[in-house]
Amino acid sequence: MEKKTLAVPFHEFENFTEGLTPGMAAMFKQSVADTIHDRSLIYEQKRDALAGMAAAALPYPPMSDEAAELLESGILCILGEGPAHFYPRYAAPDYARLLQNGSAFLELKPAGDLMEATASLLTAYKYFPCEALPVFIGRLDELLEPYIDSLPEDLARKVLRSFWLLVDRLNPSGFVHADLGPAESKAGRMLLEVDRELQTITNLTLRYDPQVTPRQFALQAVGNALEVTKPYFLNHPAMLKDWGEDYVIASCYNAMRLRGGIYTLVRLNLKRAAEYSGDDPERFLDETLPRIGKYWAEIIESRSRYIIEDARWFEDNFWVDEGYLQQDKFSAYAGVFALAEAANHFSQANGKAEARYGWDAGANALAARITDRVHEILEANPIPACAGTGGRACFHAQVGITSDLDTTPAVRVPSGQEPELYQHILTEAPTHRWIMGGVSTILEFDQTAAANPxxxxxxxDGAHHAGIRNLSIGSATSEFVRVTGYLVRRADLEAHQAEKALRHSSAALGAGVMENNPNHLHRITRKV
Amino acid sequence: METTFGMINHVLPRSFVDGPGNRAVVFVQGCNFHCLYCHNPFTINFCSDCGICVQACPQGALRMENGRVTWDRNRCVECDTCIKTCPSFSSPRVSRYTPQALWAELAPLQAFISGVSISGGEVSLQLPFITAFFEQVKWHSRLTTLIETNGYAGPQAYLPLLPVLDMAMVDLKAGDDQTHERLTGKPLAPVLETIQFLHAQGKLYAVQQVIAPGFTEDKDSMLQTAQLLAGIDPGIRLRLLRFRPHGTSGAAAEWPSPSDESMENLMDVARACGLTQVERSL
Structure with a gap:
């Protein structure tokens, strides 16, 4: 069989059909040696990178030639998962069950007070069943509220503070994510206070519903966001409509079912797909996208089945045996990015280069039609493994990584080119309509905001009313920068650029994005 | 029924510093004060349709039509040549609005704002129009209404507006009559009456004072201001606005901006007089 290579392989020695071949052994060894000798990585980071290389020595799960071609061309791509990912990309365990029942495997009793509850959670995070990181650490206010009065208030705050510090120090990444709200609680208020004080990079989402979330609690969260660029403000009523109550936000801003997870994330590069399609947007919508959709589903199904049937991930797994995760709640992401470039491509191809996404009604309408059509093709291509979302892939807007050059994350207007605030919101809102698997718009405010949250x-409220699903709120002067979807600290970026070893592996990804898109650091500040 | 018209300089779709929450701000044309430090002096005088600016406009955005200067906002690049050329330092970029037309322009912003603020210029010169406009706002929306006024018109003038007015911010340019006249050319007494009246009506949102060197940037001046207000109600919100030379004309363009330290000291003076809500601008 003809040897195939990937357009942008995660490892140079990756091979499509055979896995690591004798001819690639030297390159493999070199990669191992380079990782061992890399002075900017600490031991844990080297260990995880080496494990990734070992897994990357296997071939891709079987797929048709047409699907392989789409991967080779880079129209579809797999984001750093390696050829044969043997565990789900994300999972959202039901920690409430663990606190209530205890765990036989972890030898934990039911939690009796706040100290036992936080100790049990930290123990569970250590054994998180995917990646090296607990990308979902629970709806923390709901989880801890039953125990918050088990201690005097000042002691409870001390325990929460120490818990929140350990979450970051033991799991140092901007992809570690906790959810709050929509209701107010003592635990929720205290967690916001502690998060503002400690300024760690652990990610947070407030599931916000103006009918349920008290105004004072929402304003506290706004104050935090202007200072530490979190929590996200999630449009909870919109999410409820699609998911019902049992959904969570994990990692960057990724929605999934509680007790479920996401097997894989296969991305569609809308820019490349548009260029490949030619000059006619109708052809792109009616022929190109439906054709891609078929093989997109095939790749997602094949990768998911590999985890279920070959790696047998759900078997002999205490997370499943003890009821914290359930196979029928899992799904997989079909992610899109570079919507802006796709819309602009058709403007340019038709002699209207100035009709850019964000600024031109025609380009904006085309962008919304593209997301409508992607939704339709995902609906038209059943994937049995995606039981958690009705046997269809879950539509996700993907924020990209270092190697994404010349493409704008997800469905956003390019950073630094946003129109005025309301127009920015009204441009992106229609594209959020179907993307129930996670999407966000970034808004940054100037100093007058702090005095008027x-x-x-x-x-x-206006943005959610317009249809925005999720908002990242920040201030231009904050130490925290929202890189695509996760947070990094300016100090860590600078240290990374100086090649110092860091606890936060996400800073390395962030630095690349910054170098390629310097506007992330120097966003044009809007006057409000 | 007679239709009222408003002369509007411009509309700002969002502001974080003109009352509670995010607000759209309407700037009316025309003012009865001539403050030395006026930050938008082109809103003071009305256009006399002399046509001098029509020749001067480099974009061809101004035309003479039936004896009136008309402005094409699509051609305008806001270079301000018209304002610089105008013998009365006015602006031809002023639009006549009916209350309905002004509401139609603001209605699409409803979901994003807490309310509408009217600033200027001086709002009390166009109160019949503003009353009719606020009636539109109240009829069509849940938005709150706020005026920013110099208070010189005196209590009677604001009476018809009260049923559709939620809040007022009144400028107290100085706490003593002499400084007030020196700064604005007008006496202080009617302003104080307006502040007392609007407070008694439950409509006073804040009193504002620009802190300007040589006029209000000193302890004695702040003592007078704060004592006046504390005598009415120590709960009155006092906002101190730092003088900025940006936008000013004449001698004020050379004045320095008060330092952070100076602003903080004046806030302490105000608080020492018993005022419980003292704020300042950035």
């Missing part, structure tokens, strides 16, 4: 909340 109610004004920011007005804009959040």
């Amino acid at each position: 109610a004004a920011v909340l007005d804009i959040i």
Whole structure:
């Protein structure tokens, strides 16, 4: 069989059909040696990188030649999962069950007070069943509220503070994610206080519903966001409509079912697909996207089945045996990015280069039609493994990584080119309509916002009303920078650029994005 | 029924500093004060349709039509040549609005704002129009209404507006009559009456004062201001606005901006007089 290579392989020695071949052994060894000798990585990071290389020595799960061609051309791509990912990319365990029942495998009793509850959670995070990181650490306010009065208030705050510090120090990554809200609670208020004080990079989402979330709690969260660029403001009513109650937000801003997870994330590069399609947007919508959709589903199904049937991930897994995860709640992501470039491509191809996404009604309407059509083709291509979302892939807007040059994350207007605030919101809102698997719009405010958080909340309410699913709120002067979807600290970026070893592996990814898109650091500040 | 028209300089779709929450701000044309430090002096005088700016406009955005200067906002690049050329330092970029037309322009912003603020210029010169406009706002929306006024019109003038007015911010340019006249050319007494009246009506959102060197940037001046307000109600919100030379004309363009330290000291003076809500601008 003809040897196939990937357009942008995660490892140079990856091979499509055979896995590591004798001819590639030297390159493999070199990669191992380079990782061992890399002075910017600490031991844990080297260990994880080496494990990834070992797994990358296997071939891809079987797929048709047409699907392989789409991967080779880079129209579809697999984001750093390696050829044969043997565990789900994300999982969302039901920690409430663990706190209530205890765990036989972890030898934990039911939690009796706040100290036992936080100790049990930290133990569970250590054994998180995918990646080296607990990308979902629970709806923490709901989880801890039953125990919050087990200690005097000042002691409870101390325990929460130490818990929140350990979450970051033991799991140092901007992809570690906790959910709060929509209701207010003592635990929720305290967690916001502690997060603002400690300024760690652990990610947070407030599931916000103006009918349920008290205004004072929402304003506290706005104050935090202007200072530490979190929590996200998630449009909870919109998410409820698609998911019902049992959904969570993990990693960057990724939605999935509680007790479920996501097997794989296969990305569609809309820019490349548009260029490949030619000059006619109707052909792109009616022929190119439906054709891609078929093989997109095939790759997702094949990779998911590999995890279920070959790696047998759900068998002999205490997370499943003890009821924290359930196979029928899992799904997989079909992610899109570079919507802006796709819309702009057709403007340019038709002699209207100035009709850019964000600025031109025609380009904006085409962008919304593209997301509508992607939704339709995902609906038209059943994937039995995706039981958690009705046997269809879950539509996700993907924020990209270092190696994504010349493409804008997800469905956003390119950073630094956003139109004025309302127009920015109204441009992106229609593209959020079908993307139930995670999407966000980034809004950054100037210094006048800190003195008037109610004004920011007005804009959040307006944006949600317009159809925005999720908002990242920040301030231009914050130490925290929202890189695509996760957070990095400016200090860590600078240290990475100086090649110092860091606890936060996400800073390395962030630095690449910054170098390629310097506007992330120097966003044009809007006057509000 | 007679239709009222408003002369509007411009509309700002969002502001975080003109009252509670995010607000759209309407700037009216025309003012009865001539403050030395006026930050938008082109809103003071009305256009006399002399046509001098029509020749000067480099974009061809101004035309003479039936004896009136008309402005094409699509051609305009806001280079301000018209304002610089105008013998009365006015602006031809002023639009006549009916209350309905102004509401139609703001209605699409409803979901994003807490309310509408009217600033200027001086709002009390166009109160019949503003009353009719706020009636539109209240009829069509849940938005709150706020005026920013110099208070010089005196209590009677604001009476018809009260049923559709939620909040007022009144400028107290100085706490003593002499400084007030020196700064604005007008006496202080009617302003104080307006502040007392609007407070008694439950409509006073804040009193604002620009802190300008040589006029209000000193302890004695702040003592007078704060004592006046504390005598009415120590709960009155006092906002101190730092003078900025940007936008000013004449001698004020050379004045320095008060330092952070100076602003903080004046806030302490105000608080020492018993005022419980003292704020300042950035």
